[in-house]
Amino acid sequence: MKENFRQSMKWFHTWVGLIVGWVLFFMFLTGTLGYFYQEITRWMEPERPFIEHNISNERLLDIAQNYLSEHAQGVDEWDIMLPNARDQNLRVGWRKPPAAGAKRGKYQKTVLDISTGDKVDSRATGGGRLLYRMHYRLHYLPTKISYWLVGFCSMLMLLAVITGVVIHKKIFTDFFTFRAKKGLVGWLDIHNVLSVIALPFHFMITYSGLLFFLFTYMVLSSNLQLSDDEYSEMRKEIFPRTSHLESANEPKDMLKISHLYQQAKNTWQADELSYVEVFAANDINAQAQFVRHETDITYNPHDAVMVNAVTGEVIIQAPKEYTVSGMIHNGFFSLHEGQFAGPIARWIYFITGLIGTAMIASGLILWTTKRRPKQMKKLNGPDFGYRLVEQLNIGTIVGLPIAIAMYFYANRLLPIELSNRVNWEANVMFISWAILLLYPAFRPATKAWREQLQLAALVYMALPLVNILTTDKHIINSVLQQDWLLVAFDLSLFIIGACFAFSAYKYKTLTLDKKQLTKAAKARATKTKGVVVDKSLLPLQAMHRENS
């Protein structure tokens, strides 16, 4: 394509990154927020009570069992999710028997108030789940189309990551050279540092993302090699499940789940329950499975203890058998989702995800920075393509975070009784994004950047205040109740806002600097020689010297 392989790949990297850069930015940002989806959901349901400290797992199990025995009779499965670091409320869920013709019954989930033992009526909200699902469901599009679109974008991302490594001559020495200059060199270095610092993560997250839809994307190959039966057989081998008994339709009282829990405690030698699944509740075949927080990236059979809920005996289950390729496949899923991660690892995941997001953003900005000097010299102003990229950059890189804040505002401000409230929360987000994408078309680029950065600072810093005005789960009460999850959430919003404020301030001083410098240089050049020097091509130090 070009003179040599590296040059060709450089060209390829540029265009592969540009063409879907904004979709990738959206996928990376919403996906990164997914590492805190439970926390986001908790914040978006302010009707839930504050954390209750020092309540034994046994008491929680009793409360849940009382509620479920009364409200979830004759269902296939009960789930009891205990409060944990990510969600400090007691939650229960159950699956209704499938309706005629359906494969699986409807799943219902509710939060229980520990002090009353009754359910909490929360506002209708999509919560963190809807937000993180957007990163592969793209919200408005039909399922099939969004899966293929996401696959296409991920494939280009994979290409961008690989070509990015290839075009880098001195990947490790470059990592230690950061030239904190303005303009092209500065952005190139930022892009390099962000890419190299988390390179294994970028590769892992992209490749594993593709694996989630392996059989969808490689449908031609799998259809050529496997019949439908062989395919489902193969899936069972790759994703083995433990089996449990079906209901025998013979009612029988179960033992107390809190009593059965002793068996799991004995096995683990610890009190670290995460959730309980009860199959065929109050039936002669009733079984309860106690599961603790995952302790292994791949699989630890001792993380789950199955107990006969009628007799109280431990049921020894054959551990799930993984094939080597299945282990690799599941290992990548595990790494992608980070379910095993404790609080510190979760924050590392979150920050690494943000680094990936920023890497994409810096690449997009680099594209315009590189072309700006040439474009600014054009007689009729910059090309349409250049302006479009600049506009999409402003509207996405700063616009999307603002739109996500609007999602949170919608949660607090939309009328509680609004029908279709869940959809409207998301609509508010996408309408805001659309406006912010259009806005830069009517403003000079530097002004649009600055104004949107200022707006982002404002909306994020004001969110905790709006929270104080609209709910009783605000930062003051959270501190008083020592509900640190809610405290951290409000604080994070404020810190994000402060970061945007700092960027807006920095951006302002930088652009002002430049403007004054160019003005001075122009005046000098025309006064002394009458020859116009192209200021934008002068390095900044030279301009400083000229200026002084």
Next chain:
Amino acid sequence: MSNLIANLNFSSARWSVFSRVLAATFGGYVLATSSSLFIGKLLLPTLGANQAIHIGLLLSFLVYACAAMWVFSVSSAGKAWLGLIKFNLSLVVLTWLLMLFFEVSV
């Protein structure tokens, strides 16, 4: 009309890029598929059918990526197409030979 046809200069850089995009997208996909068929047969005796096929599929994205990079590195779009066809044909033939070989050995 003749003017229009004259404007369709197939050797221009734009056409070359367009042709390569098609080659990388579709040719690359077919190559990813045929490579997975080949690996599925190659690993069959050591790992069994399911794992062999699975590994072939797992690797197919990497093959796809390499193919796309290769298409954009060679000197002309025609070369890229020709290369893809050659690779694909050889993989299909090799797969077929492996099938024959295993049938005989079983």
